[in-house]
Amino acid sequence: VRIRRAVKDTFAGYLFLLPALVIFAVFVAEPLIASFYYSFTRYDIINPAQFIGLDNFRQFMQDERLRLIYWNTLKFVVILVPLHMTVGLLLAFAVHSVVSLKWKYVYRTVIYFPVLVTTAAVAVAWQYLYDTSFGVMNYLLSLFGLQPIPWLNDPYWVYMAVVIFSLWKFVGNPFLYYFIGLQNIPQHLYEAAQIDGANRLQSFFRITLPLMTPTIFFVLVITLIGAIQIFDEPYLITGGGPGDASRTINLYIYEIAFQKHAMGYACTVALSLFVVILSLTILQFRLGNKWVIYDRE
Amino acid sequence: MRKGIALLLAVVMVFSLLGCGKNSSDSSSDNPEKVELTLAYPGNDSKREDLEKFLKKFEEKYPHIKVKLLFVPNNGWADYFNKLETMAAGGKAPDVIRVAIEGIQMFVKRGMALPLDEYMATNPDAIEQIDDIHPKLQAPAVIDGKTYGFAWDWNNVVIHFNTDLLKKAGLPLPPKDWTLDDFLRYARAMTTEEGGKKTYGFAIPNYYFGASAWLFNNEASVLNEDMTESRLDDPNAIEVIQLFHDLIYKYEVSPVPSPNTDSITQLMNGQVGMIAAGRWPFGSYEKNNFTSVDVQFLPVLKTQQVIFGFGIFAAMKATKHPKEAYLLSAFLSSADSQRELLHQDSIPARKSVMAEVLPNTPASNWKVFEESVELAKPVESPADYAGVSEIFDRYMSSVLSNQMDAATAMQKAKAEIDSLLAKSQYK
Numbered sequence: 194v195r196i197r198r199a200v201k202d203t204f205a206g207y208l209f210l211l212p213a214l215v216i217f218a219v220f221v222a223e224p225l226i227a228s229f230y231y232s233f234t235r236y237d238i239i240n241p242a243q244f245i246g247l248d249n250f251r252q253f254m255q256d257e258r259l260r261l262i263y264w265n266t267l268k269f270v271v272i273l274v275p276l277h278m279t280v281g282l283l284l285a286f287a288v289h290s291v292v293s294l295k296w297k298y299v300y301r302t303v304i305y306f307p308v309l310v311t312t313a314a315v316a317v318a319w320q321y322l323y324d325t326s327f328g329v330m331n332y333l334l335s336l337f338g339l340q341p342i343p344w345l346n347d348p349y350w351v352y353m354a355v356v357i358f359s360l361w362k363f364v365g366n367p368f369l370y371y372f373i374g375l376q377n378i379p380q381h382l383y384e385a386a387q388i389d390g391a392n393r394l395q396s397f398f399r400i401t402l403p404l405m406t407p408t409i410f411f412v413l414v415i416t417l418i419g420a421i422q423i424f425d426e427p428y429l430i431t432g433g434g435p436g437d438a439s440r441t442i443n444l445y446i447y448e449i450a451f452q453k454h455a456m457g458y459a460c461t462v463a464l465s466l467f468v469v470i471l472s473l474t475i476l477q478f479r480l481g482n483k484w485v486i487y488d489r490e
Numbered sequence: 491m492r493k494g495i496a497l498l499l500a501v502v503m504v505f506s507l508l509g510c511g512k513n514s515s516d517s518s519s520d521n522p523e524k525v526e527l528t529l530a531y532p533g534n535d536s537k538r539e540d541l542e543k544f545l546k547k548f549e550e551k552y553p554h555i556k557v558k559l560l561f562v563p564n565n566g567w568a569d570y571f572n573k574l575e576t577m578a579a580g581g582k583a584p585d586v587i588r589v590a591i592e593g594i595q596m597f598v599k600r601g602m603a604l605p606l607d608e609y610m611a612t613n614p615d616a617i618e619q620i621d622d623i624h625p626k627l628q629a630p631a632v633i634d635g636k637t638y639g640f641a642w643d644w645n646n647v648v649i650h651f652n653t654d655l656l657k658k659a660g661l662p663l664p665p666k667d668w669t670l671d672d673f674l675r676y677a678r679a680m681t682t683e684e685g686g687k688k689t690y691g692f693a694i695p696n697y698y699f700g701a702s703a704w705l706f707n708n709e710a711s712v713l714n715e716d717m718t719e720s721r722l723d724d725p726n727a728i729e730v731i732q733l734f735h736d737l738i739y740k741y742e743v744s745p746v747p748s749p750n751t752d753s754i755t756q757l758m759n760g761q762v763g764m765i766a767a768g769r770w771p772f773g774s775y776e777k778n779n780f781t782s783v784d785v786q787f788l789p790v791l792k793t794q795q796v797i798f799g800f801g802i803f804a805a806m807k808a809t810k811h812p813k814e815a816y817l818l819s820a821f822l823s824s825a826d827s828q829r830e831l832l833h834q835d836s837i838p839a840r841k842s843v844m845a846e847v848l849p850n851t852p853a854s855n856w857k858v859f860e861e862s863v864e865l866a867k868p869v870e871s872p873a874d875y876a877g878v879s880e881i882f883d884r885y886m887s888s889v890l891s892n893q894m895d896a897a898t899a900m901q902k903a904k905a906e907i908d909s910l911l912a913k914s915q916y917k
Binding site (some may be wrong): 240324327348432451 | 748
């Protein structure tokens with residue numbers, strides 16, 4: 194009887210898992226396997242794929258643009274991840290410490306609002322702001338007697354343009370996660386600390402920060418993956434230019450797949466990105482075990 | 491209760507199926523089966539009203555066909571074609587698509603376009619007076635002896651002037667044979683700064699079609715005659731790209747173009763005095779009540795070789811209703827269609843409509859649109875157009891942002907284009 198019950202429970206367990214498994218199989222596993230398969234083929238979406246062995250991998254090794262493009266992506270990661278993480282955290286602390294409920298609500302909305310707006314629509318506006326000759330940014334600079342900045346026409350400034358936009362548009366996400374994380378810290382811990390004579394700084398380092406580590410870790414993982422896969426911001430604002438100066442790996446995959454109709458090679462490049470993200474995520478989880486505190490009680 | 495509803499549904503379905511069967515068996519002779527076609531048109535739906543009004547006439551003529559309009563937002567022809575292609579790959583290909591010369595080869599060589607000859611032979615009356623369509627424009631719609639559509643609209647590239655700025659600079663409209671020196675004189679005269687408001691002489695055409703027009707005028711081109719190799723390393727080509735660079739950094743008469751610069755708006759706002767475009771901006775001019783505009787041929791460089799691009803309504807091979815798709819393609823090529831849909835847009839491809847519509851263009855020198863058809867040469871549009879134009883645009887942006895000199899950029903662009911064409915699947 195006990196065994197039959199165990200079988201029944203296991204069955205029920207799998208049944209509960211089924212919806213998630215089906216979604217995973219259709220939207221993650223199948224495309225992954227398909228990409229692996231297509232990376233050995235020449236495929237233009239319309240006509241049947243032809244097997245071409247390792248040709249795509251050979252092309253991958255010889256692709257001169259790839260090095261610069263991976264380098265660009267790395268630069269975005271190195272700039273954007275710490276920036277989003279710290280600015281998001283600071284904003285969350287600031288808003289969390291606001292006492293008035295009304296103002297808390299207002300700040301929260303203002304910071305999160307850009308996330309809700311369609312990226313494509315605001316990107317058009319930002320493009321106008323950034324225009325070298327007629328843009329608002331340079332007009333404002335000129336009021337202070339400063340020279341115009343070639344926001345979208347210079348390999349250095351183009352990063353600043355994307356970073357400023359990205360921060361404005363997406364910092365609401367880490368902010369919100371941190372904000373919720375902060376609210377979930379039980380108030381009684383602070384009260385107990387206060388009774389024990391802890392000051393604010395001690396409470397912060399002994400209570401807030403340790404209990405926030407799971408949130409920080411979560412934000413780190415998703416921000417990092419988001420930054421490696423960055424697409425919208427350069428696609429909409431810089432078009433990857435000037436030249437290849439702000440082209441990221443995802444923009445490049447899109448270009449190969451949909452402009453050059455080389456789906457096979459695009460899959461090869463995408464696989465390389467998959468390997469990079471997978472290794473980084475494994476590394477993060479390994480390192481994460483050392484500093485993330487899950488146990489609250 | 492639930493069983494009752496299920497039973498009721500089943501009964502309804504069975505009867506509706508019976509109804510269908512009866513309909514289609516009856517209809518074979520004089521009451522043909524109802525058909526729905528999807529027509530893909532690029533852009534947001536600014537043309538929706540006009541198109542819907544016109545398609546009503548089609549549905550009146552062929553009551554059994556209903557046309558569903560599908561507007562495809564895009565940033566350029568290549569992007570539009572990519573989206574259609576992705577729809578086709580997903581099994582959702584539209585039945586009829588508006589397609590420009592830039593995409594015709596691609597759709598034909600990849601086996602996505604339907605040759606219409608068979609349907610033209612069985613139903614020749616569906617096309618109105620085919621010899622009214624300018625033969626020069628119709629020619630590229632016929633590939634390997636097969637017709638894929640009927641030239642509907644076309645464009646060349648001319649200089650558009652903001653006439654208020656011309657007047658302010660004390661300059662008349664230049665003559666047809668104006669030279670590069672004249673052009674620079676005009677650009678300099680219109681470049682001004684007043685009270686913090688900067689006006690530039692000329693917006694550089696940083697797009698494939700516009701830049702190709704300038705290359706043609708300097709006896710250069712992106713590709714060779716049979717479109718198998720690039721000619722961008724030719725000194726004449728480098729000279730043109732260098733000129734674009736100089737207009738920004740040496741003569742300082744042009745703004746640095748941003749990735750999606752809208753030069754039409756810049757001309758209307760008085761931010762630039764001249765732009766290079768076809769007749770397509772006139773729709774925006776009309777919408778904004780902008781009438782201070784005139785046009786002239788591009789300045790003579792080594793020659794004066796006008797460029798043209800044109801569009802057709804092609805039927806897709808994947809359509810389940812090829813006969814009806816042909817009828818729609820033919821109907822859309824009619825004089826009425828061009829008259830109603832192209833009154834302030836591209837140039838109509840029918841000689842009769844051209845003569846009728848062009849004089850209504852607010853530009854006094856509208857004749858340049860009509861005259862140039864005889865001189866015009868088609869823009870180079872290989873099956874790999876999307877890839878070629880991407881490479882060209884990328885290197886142009888490097889030059890115009892002062893990141894690379896014209897010669898190096900064009901040599902690199904040539905190498906990349908050559909390698910793309912050598913590996914082409916469409917040879």
